[in-house]
Amino acid sequence: MLQSIHDKAKGILGIIIVAFLALVFGLWGIGDYLTGATEKFVAKVDGVEITQSQFDQAMARQRQRMEQMFEGKIPDSPVLQQQMKKQVIDQLILQKVMLKMVADEGYRVADVVLAERIKSMKAFQQDGAFDNNSYQAVIQSQGMGVKEFENLFRSDLAVQQLQDAVTRSAIIGQAELNILNQIQKQSREVNYLQFDDISFLADINISDDQIKEYFEVNGARYKHPEMVSISYVELTADDLAKDLPVDDKAVRQLYDDYVSSLSSKEQRKARHILVALAEDADAETKKQKKAIIDDLLNRVNKGESFEALAKENSEDPGSAPNGGELGWVSKGMMVAEFETALFKLKKGQVSEVVKSNFGYHIIRFDDVKSENIISFDAKKAELVKQYKSQLIEDGFYEKSELMATTAYENDQSLQEVADALGLEIKTTEAFSRTQGKGVATNVKVRNAAFNSDVISEGRNSDIIEVEKNHVLVLRVDTHTEASPKSLDEVKHIIESAIRVEKARETTMAFAKEAMTKLEQGESIESQSVQNSAKLIKLGSVKRDNTSSSQQVLSKAFTMTKPVEGKSVYKIVELSGGTGVIQLKSVTPPEQATTAELQVLAEEFRNEQANSDISVVLGHLKSQSEIVRSEEL
Structure with a gap:
C-alpha cells in the first residue's frame, strides 16, 4: 500500500508531520494507562476512543506551548480557544490513525532492539553505563510503570521504522537537485511596511447593538467551564x-559498606613471575616446577632485580618482555588466588609463592590508586x-x-x-x-x-x-x-474581539492603498512617512533566515521575480497587523559543493517522506469511521 500511495504522492509537498511524529507520544502521554474504566470520550476512530483525560493532557501541553509563544499569557480569544481544541483533537485522531497504520503494515520492534535502545538512553545511565535504579526512578517520576513505558516506547520505535522506510523510498535526480538548490539557496532583497493594529484600536467605537449581534451569532463559544x-x-x-x-548500628554498617565499595574500586600496579604448570601435571613435574619458583623467590629476596628475573624466567608471554609488568589491576580481573595474594600485600612488598590454575607466581605490589576514605x-x-x-x-x-x-x-x-x-x-x-x-x-x-x-x-x-x-x-x-456565559459576563471580551477585527480591517485598507501607490512608482520611504507605518529593511535574506518575520519571509519567497529592476509588491497578514512587502531583487546562489548537495538531497528525502506519509494518513483518515463528541 505504501508504494502505491508513494507513486501518487510524487512532487506533493503536503502537511509536514515531523513535529507530529515527534509529539505523538508527548500528546499521548500516559493517559491510556491512567484513565478509569468509565470515562467520557471526545472522539472515536474505528471504535477506539480518545478519552477526555487524553484530550485534557494534550490540551495542557498545547497551552504550555502557547504560553511560551505569547510570553506567559494566552490571548482571551474564543476563536483561538476553539482553534486549539480542534487542532489537539485532530492531532489525537491522526495519532490513532498512525498507530493503526503501523500495525497494519506489520512494523514490530523486537525485545532485544527495545532493550538496546533503552540502555543507550543517557537518562537511564550512570557513569556511561545503563543503571536499572536510574531507569526505575526516572520512569516512576513520570507516574509510569516500567511495562507502560516500554509499551509506549515500543510503539514510538515502530512509528520511526515506518518513517525511515518511507524516507528511504524518496528519490531525487541530479537535475532536480540542482534546480532545488537554485530555489532553496537563493537570496532576496526584501523590505516591508508594517501597519500595526494597535495603532487604530483606541479610535474604534463599538456599539451595544454590535456586541449583541456578535453574541447572538457566537454566544455558544462562551462557557463557564465544568x-x-x-x-x-x-x-x-x-x-x-x-x-x-x-x-x-545500621549507620555504622552503611559506613563499612562505603569503605568496602571504595576498596573494590582500588587499583594496584603489579609485576609477576610465572612458572607455568599444567593442571594435569604429574608429581615429578610439579616438584621440578616448584623447585624453580622457590629458587627464583630466593634470588628476589637476596636482592636480584625482579624485572631482570621476570624477563629471563617468566613463562607469561604477555608480561615477561616488560619485566613481568601487569599494569593496573582491579578486583575481579585476576584469578582468585592471585587477587587474594596481591591485595594482602603492602606497597613494595613481594609475595610468597602463589599457586593458581596457571602455575606458580611470585607477585610484587608496586603502586596503588584509590579514593581517599572519609572518616x-x-x-x-x-x-x-x-x-x-x-x-x-x-x-x-x-x-x-x-x-x-x-x-x-x-x-x-x-x-x-x-x-x-x-x-x-x-x-x-x-x-x-x-x-x-x-x-x-x-x-x-x-x-x-x-x-x-x-x-x-x-x-x-x-x-x-x-x-x-x-x-x-x-x-x-x-x-x-x-x-x-451571559452577555454581561462576556461583553468586554466581545468588545475587544470586534475592536481587533475592525482594527485589522483598517490596517488592511491602509496596506492596499499604500501598495497601489507603490506600484504607481512612489517610494516605500514616502509611503512609510505618509501612513505613519514602520519601514523594516531586511536587506538580502535567505529562506532559512531566523531573525526576521517568518510570515514576511514565507510570502516573499513566493513572489514573482522582479523584471528590469522594477520592484514587486504583495500584502501579507502579520500577527499584529498588516504588511506590504517590497521584493527588490533575486540573487541566485553559487554552485553548490558535492557535500552541500548531499545535505540538500537528504532534506528533500525527509520532506518528500513527510508529504507521502501525510497523503497516506489523509487516505486512511478518509477511510476511517470518526465520531466526534458534540460537547467540544
Whole structure:
C-alpha cells in the first residue's frame, strides 16, 4: 500500500508531520494507562476512543506551548480557544490513525532492539553505563510503570521504522537537485511596511447593538467551564521523616559498606613471575616446577632485580618482555588466588609463592590508586540522611499500599484513610479540567477528579502518584456542569474581539492603498512617512533566515521575480497587523559543493517522506469511521 500511495504522492509537498511524529507520544502521554474504566470520550476512530483525560493532557501541553509563544499569557480569544481544541483533537485522531497504520503494515520492534535502545538512553545511565535504579526512578517520576513505558516506547520505535522506510523510498535526480538548490539557496532583497493594529484600536467605537449581534451569532463559544472542588489525603516523604529514629548500628554498617565499595574500586600496579604448570601435571613435574619458583623467590629476596628475573624466567608471554609488568589491576580481573595474594600485600612488598590454575607466581605490589576514605565522623551526617531515606523509601511503599487499600474498601469517605495513616483531610477551591491551583495544578490530579465514576458515584479515586514519594487519594465535594456565559459576563471580551477585527480591517485598507501607490512608482520611504507605518529593511535574506518575520519571509519567497529592476509588491497578514512587502531583487546562489548537495538531497528525502506519509494518513483518515463528541 505504501508504494502505491508513494507513486501518487510524487512532487506533493503536503502537511509536514515531523513535529507530529515527534509529539505523538508527548500528546499521548500516559493517559491510556491512567484513565478509569468509565470515562467520557471526545472522539472515536474505528471504535477506539480518545478519552477526555487524553484530550485534557494534550490540551495542557498545547497551552504550555502557547504560553511560551505569547510570553506567559494566552490571548482571551474564543476563536483561538476553539482553534486549539480542534487542532489537539485532530492531532489525537491522526495519532490513532498512525498507530493503526503501523500495525497494519506489520512494523514490530523486537525485545532485544527495545532493550538496546533503552540502555543507550543517557537518562537511564550512570557513569556511561545503563543503571536499572536510574531507569526505575526516572520512569516512576513520570507516574509510569516500567511495562507502560516500554509499551509506549515500543510503539514510538515502530512509528520511526515506518518513517525511515518511507524516507528511504524518496528519490531525487541530479537535475532536480540542482534546480532545488537554485530555489532553496537563493537570496532576496526584501523590505516591508508594517501597519500595526494597535495603532487604530483606541479610535474604534463599538456599539451595544454590535456586541449583541456578535453574541447572538457566537454566544455558544462562551462557557463557564465544568468545575469541581475536592477533598484529599496526601502522603509525602516529609510525613514519614518526622521523628524518625536513627539506628547507630545500621549507620555504622552503611559506613563499612562505603569503605568496602571504595576498596573494590582500588587499583594496584603489579609485576609477576610465572612458572607455568599444567593442571594435569604429574608429581615429578610439579616438584621440578616448584623447585624453580622457590629458587627464583630466593634470588628476589637476596636482592636480584625482579624485572631482570621476570624477563629471563617468566613463562607469561604477555608480561615477561616488560619485566613481568601487569599494569593496573582491579578486583575481579585476576584469578582468585592471585587477587587474594596481591591485595594482602603492602606497597613494595613481594609475595610468597602463589599457586593458581596457571602455575606458580611470585607477585610484587608496586603502586596503588584509590579514593581517599572519609572518616566516620565526617561522613556520619550524610550516612544518617541515607539511612533515613532508605527507611522512608520502604515505609512509603507500605503506607501507600495501606492508603490504596483503605480508600478502596471505604470508598464513600476519606476519614478512614486519614485515620489509618494519621493524616489530615485537605480541600481545594473549585478548578476546571485544564487549570487549577495548589495540588490541582497537577494534570493527574485533575484527570482523576473529573473521572466520571468519581463524580457520578461519589466514590474515592484510585491512588494517584503526583511525583516520586508523593501520593494522594481524593473525592469530589462539588461538581458544576459547563454552562453558557451571559452577555454581561462576556461583553468586554466581545468588545475587544470586534475592536481587533475592525482594527485589522483598517490596517488592511491602509496596506492596499499604500501598495497601489507603490506600484504607481512612489517610494516605500514616502509611503512609510505618509501612513505613519514602520519601514523594516531586511536587506538580502535567505529562506532559512531566523531573525526576521517568518510570515514576511514565507510570502516573499513566493513572489514573482522582479523584471528590469522594477520592484514587486504583495500584502501579507502579520500577527499584529498588516504588511506590504517590497521584493527588490533575486540573487541566485553559487554552485553548490558535492557535500552541500548531499545535505540538500537528504532534506528533500525527509520532506518528500513527510508529504507521502501525510497523503497516506489523509487516505486512511478518509477511510476511517470518526465520531466526534458534540460537547467540544
